[in-house]
Amino acid sequence: MNGSGQPSKRSSPALDGDGRARSGPPVAEAIDVSKRYGPTVALDQARISVHSGETHALVGRNGAGKSTLVSILTGLQAPDTGQIRFAGADAPRLSDRDAWRQRVACVYQKSTIIPELTVAENLLLNRYDRGRGGLINWRALRQRARDLLAVWSVDVDVDSRAGDLSVEQRQFVEIARALSFGARFIVLDEPTAQLDAAAIARLFDHILDLQQQGVTFLFISHHLQEIYEICDMVTVYRDARHIVTAPVAELPRNDLVAAMTGEAAALQAARARNGPVGPAEVVLDVSDLRLAGGYEDVSFRVRSGEIIGLAGAGGSGRTAVAESIVGLRTPDTGTVTVGGRRPRPGDVNAALAAGVGFVPQDRHHQGLVPGMSIADNATLTIPERLGRAGFLSTQRRDTIAGRLIDDLAIKTPGPDLQVSGLSGGNQQKVVMARALANDPHVLVLITPTAGVDVRSKEFLLSKVDEVADTGTGVLVASDELDDLRICDRVLVMFQGRIVAEMPSGWRDHDLVAAMEGLTVDA
Amino acid sequence: MPETMTTANAATAGAAVAAGPPPGRRVGKLAIARLRDFALVPAIVLIAIVGQIINPVFLQPDNLINIAQTMSEIALLVLAQTIVLVTGKMDLSLESTFGLAPGVAAWMTVAVGAGHGTGLLSGAWAIPITLLVGALIGIANAALIVRFGLHGFIVTLGMLIVLRGLLTGISGGQTFFNLPESMMYLGTAVWFGVPASIWICVALFAAGIILLGYTGFGRSLYAIGGNADAAKAAGIRTDRVLWAALIIASVLAALGGLMLSGRLASVAASQGNGAIFTVFAAAVIGGVSLNGGKGTMFGAFTGILLLFMIQNVLTLAGVPAQWIGALNGAIILIALVVSRITGGKAHE
Numbered sequence: 001m002n003g004s005g006q007p008s009k010r011s012s013p014a015l016d017g018d019g020r021a022r023s024g025p026p027v028a029e030a031i032d033v034s035k036r037y038g039p040t041v042a043l044d045q046a047r048i049s050v051h052s053g054e055t056h057a058l059v060g061r062n063g064a065g066k067s068t069l070v071s072i073l074t075g076l077q078a079p080d081t082g083q084i085r086f087a088g089a090d091a092p093r094l095s096d097r098d099a100w101r102q103r104v105a106c107v108y109q110k111s112t113i114i115p116e117l118t119v120a121e122n123l124l125l126n127r128y129d130r131g132r133g134g135l136i137n138w139r140a141l142r143q144r145a146r147d148l149l150a151v152w153s154v155d156v157d158v159d160s161r162a163g164d165l166s167v168e169q170r171q172f173v174e175i176a177r178a179l180s181f182g183a184r185f186i187v188l189d190e191p192t193a194q195l196d197a198a199a200i201a202r203l204f205d206h207i208l209d210l211q212q213q214g215v216t217f218l219f220i221s222h223h224l225q226e227i228y229e230i231c232d233m234v235t236v237y238r239d240a241r242h243i244v245t246a247p248v249a250e251l252p253r254n255d256l257v258a259a260m261t262g263e264a265a266a267l268q269a270a271r272a273r274n275g276p277v278g279p280a281e282v283v284l285d286v287s288d289l290r291l292a293g294g295y296e297d298v299s300f301r302v303r304s305g306e307i308i309g310l311a312g313a314g315g316s317g318r319t320a321v322a323e324s325i326v327g328l329r330t331p332d333t334g335t336v337t338v339g340g341r342r343p344r345p346g347d348v349n350a351a352l353a354a355g356v357g358f359v360p361q362d363r364h365h366q367g368l369v370p371g372m373s374i375a376d377n378a379t380l381t382i383p384e385r386l387g388r389a390g391f392l393s394t395q396r397r398d399t400i401a402g403r404l405i406d407d408l409a410i411k412t413p414g415p416d417l418q419v420s421g422l423s424g425g426n427q428q429k430v431v432m433a434r435a436l437a438n439d440p441h442v443l444v445l446i447t448p449t450a451g452v453d454v455r456s457k458e459f460l461l462s463k464v465d466e467v468a469d470t471g472t473g474v475l476v477a478s479d480e481l482d483d484l485r486i487c488d489r490v491l492v493m494f495q496g497r498i499v500a501e502m503p504s505g506w507r508d509h510d511l512v513a514a515m516e517g518l519t520v521d522a
Numbered sequence: 523m524p525e526t527m528t529t530a531n532a533a534t535a536g537a538a539v540a541a542g543p544p545p546g547r548r549v550g551k552l553a554i555a556r557l558r559d560f561a562l563v564p565a566i567v568l569i570a571i572v573g574q575i576i577n578p579v580f581l582q583p584d585n586l587i588n589i590a591q592t593m594s595e596i597a598l599l600v601l602a603q604t605i606v607l608v609t610g611k612m613d614l615s616l617e618s619t620f621g622l623a624p625g626v627a628a629w630m631t632v633a634v635g636a637g638h639g640t641g642l643l644s645g646a647w648a649i650p651i652t653l654l655v656g657a658l659i660g661i662a663n664a665a666l667i668v669r670f671g672l673h674g675f676i677v678t679l680g681m682l683i684v685l686r687g688l689l690t691g692i693s694g695g696q697t698f699f700n701l702p703e704s705m706m707y708l709g710t711a712v713w714f715g716v717p718a719s720i721w722i723c724v725a726l727f728a729a730g731i732i733l734l735g736y737t738g739f740g741r742s743l744y745a746i747g748g749n750a751d752a753a754k755a756a757g758i759r760t761d762r763v764l765w766a767a768l769i770i771a772s773v774l775a776a777l778g779g780l781m782l783s784g785r786l787a788s789v790a791a792s793q794g795n796g797a798i799f800t801v802f803a804a805a806v807i808g809g810v811s812l813n814g815g816k817g818t819m820f821g822a823f824t825g826i827l828l829l830f831m832i833q834n835v836l837t838l839a840g841v842p843a844q845w846i847g848a849l850n851g852a853i854i855l856i857a858l859v860v861s862r863i864t865g866g867k868a869h870e
Contacts, residue, residue: 114748135736
């Protein structure tokens with residue numbers, strides 16, 4: 001994390017006394033809002049005011065009260081005390097959904113589109129064009145949807161199935177839908193969590209465009225770098241309280257992290273790892289791997305105790321390679337050798353048995369069973385260690401789970417809690433715990449810190465470091481620079497091929513350029 | 523090459539229905555999307571040809587009317603089930619409603635002395651009572667599923683058993699005969715040379731296609747089945763829509779039962795027993811997803827039509843009645859596999 005406190009790229013509007021631009025009442029304002037859930041205080045006299053035309057960042061660690069504030073600001077819940085104002089006027093009643101929709105909209109992490117319906121229908125759901133006899137006029141509806149997307153320059157075919165859209169397109173569609181209700185204040189809840197670098201750049205361009213058309217954003221993100229890139233103001237919450245609001249340019253990175261964590265802690269400096277000293281056995285040998293439409297000519301070796309990064313933008317094939325190693329995909333040709341054994345390609349069980357531990361790309365889809373306990377989730381991969389002849393010993397399970405919980409500092413009252421009750425950072429730790437449960441020789445991590453807070457991220461990465469020190473070979477497939485910084489060397493993939501290899505100590509610019517294919521001589 | 527021809531026709535028909543002048547590149551995708559509705563049409567044509575080869579009686583008007591009439595009552599159950607399935611729920615109790623609703627009507631109107639009739643009301647009440655019983659069952663289902671948030675599968679399974687038991691109770695396990703004139707009408711009347719039940723069935727499916735495809739209510743069924751939270755966020759009163767869907771489905775089932783009772787001039791204690799399996803099979807073969815949010819009324823109609831045509835062909839081929847059940851089950855499984863292959867996606 002170099003380049004701390006990089007100033008905002010855009011010119012700052014005229015500032016008044018407390019360094020804030022004034023142009024009429026704030027677009028949205030929360031005044032001394034408190035909210036309790038039983039004994040838990042989710043918000044304690046919290047406030048925020050977002051002014052017209054700015055992009056306002058809301059940051060805080062998991063559990064700081066961001067989600068609660070968003071649900072109160074978007075009218076999904078009423079505050080216990082305090083009030084919400086839009087453009088100086090009181091917020092509408094909670095039951096008046098239309099009035100809320102005209103004032104504020106939120107693009108949630110969780111999709112609010114209906115996958116089986118077309119883009120056009122999703123945009124105008126429940127606002128149909130009627131033809132004769134009150135029946136829906138599909139042609140007019142499609143035309144209106146097309147016009148709507150054109151106005152906000154979203155390039156998506158309105159006739160395509162919404163479920164076929166990429167995450168990025170889906171977000172654009174959701175933003176366009178929000179704007180179509182008349183809202184000019186939009187909350188983006190971790191919009192970049194599932195996007196690759198190129199898509200993030202496009203999203204940011206789009207945000208800047210819309211900002212010039214008078215749209216105001218409240219931007220929630222765990223990636224502090226992004227806040228420095230596109231936000232004007234930043235508000236920090238910690239432990240349900242408002243800590244500070246300041247122009248981004250005046251809050252250097254270290255101060256921001258200190259405000260979030262409550263301690264004057266700088267982000268870990270990049271450590272220069274040098275890999276295992278002396279000769280070490282090769283634990284993972286990937287040779288001439290090829291998958292049509294995914295990647296080709298992929299060969300590399302991971303030695304015991306080594307951390308190898310597999311960098312690349314979305315669609316570069318990095319995820320496909322990692323998934324092929326763990327057996328989620330079947331390569332067309334080539335071999336994967338794990339600790340001298342060759343697990344059957346495309347067989348997750350065989351890969352696990354050969355000693356592979358695995359953190360999948362998306363914890364919500366492939367990582368966790370939300371309704372099951374932490375103990376069950378963490379030991380999902382090792383039923384054979386929990387008892388004989390197919391019977392599971394709950395006692396042994398809880399012992400193992402307890403050890404993993406301690407080991408990974410998962411914040412929970414006990415191993416029996418459902419994982420759906422954990423924060424994002426702790427859920428990801430459970431996924432990591434599961435990957436480590438079978439004491440793997442090879443650990444394959446795909447975007448292991450997506451959507452987790454700064455502290456959990458640091459913790460998870462230092463854990464990876466620790467695991468490598470015990471002799472495990474680690475492969476990190478990610479486009480997140482923080483993930484890659486812990487690697488001894490980084491292999492960069494572009495359009496399905498490994499195009500560059502960078503030893504530890506690379507510069508951000510060079511790696512990003514390589515991931516975008518800029519070092520390739522075409 | 524009848525199959526390819528049908529496909530081509532379907533493609534042009536689909537594009538024409540879809541949109542007037544869509545930009546060039548969209549036509550292909552749209553036509554394919556519409557084509558899924560017609561996925562079973564080639565199979566139906568194929569069965570018709572096979573049937574004609576096996577027995578020339580098959581394509582005779584009398585036989586076709588016979589097929590249409592025997593399927594018309596069950597088809598209403600498919601129609602009802604499709605409405606419920608699209609919302610992501612399911613209603614197993616439809617088959618019992620199918621028997622109980624006309625059963626109650628018969629019990630109230632059939633004169634004392636003939637079986638278990640009570641003769642409490644005049645025959646004119648039979649149809650209103652049938653539909654009313656259907657509506658009440660729908661309300662009970664909706665109350666348990668929507669109001670109390672119980673799982674639809676278990677609720678309607680319990681309801682299936684309770685309703686079947688009620689019919690057995692009021693009928694003493696026997697069959698109601700000597701039905702009033704009004705109950706017989708729909709099952710026996712002939713309009714323009716074709717039995718009334720066929721007209722009703724076709725008309726209701728046409729209404730169903732319009733309802734699901736072209737009304738706000740119909741689209742909200744898809745929205746709820748696809749993503750209930752998103753539907754709520756779009757201002758759809760999801761609870762109200764689910765109530766309506768479950769009640770409409772039960773009333774349709776009652777109407778279907780009434781048509782069958784009329785045709786058979788009786789209400790057996792077992793009327794509709796086991797029909798729900800055929801209903802589910804027809805809907806799924808027709809492309810309706812058990813997870814909700816997906817499928818069309820036309821697809822469901824082709825599903826039930828295909829099943830009944832195959833049954834008819836088997837009968838015409840002289841397959842012994844004892845083997846029809848096993849063959850039916852096998853055909854359903856084969857049809858599922860075929861629709862999985864042609865549809866390209868897993869049934870969820």
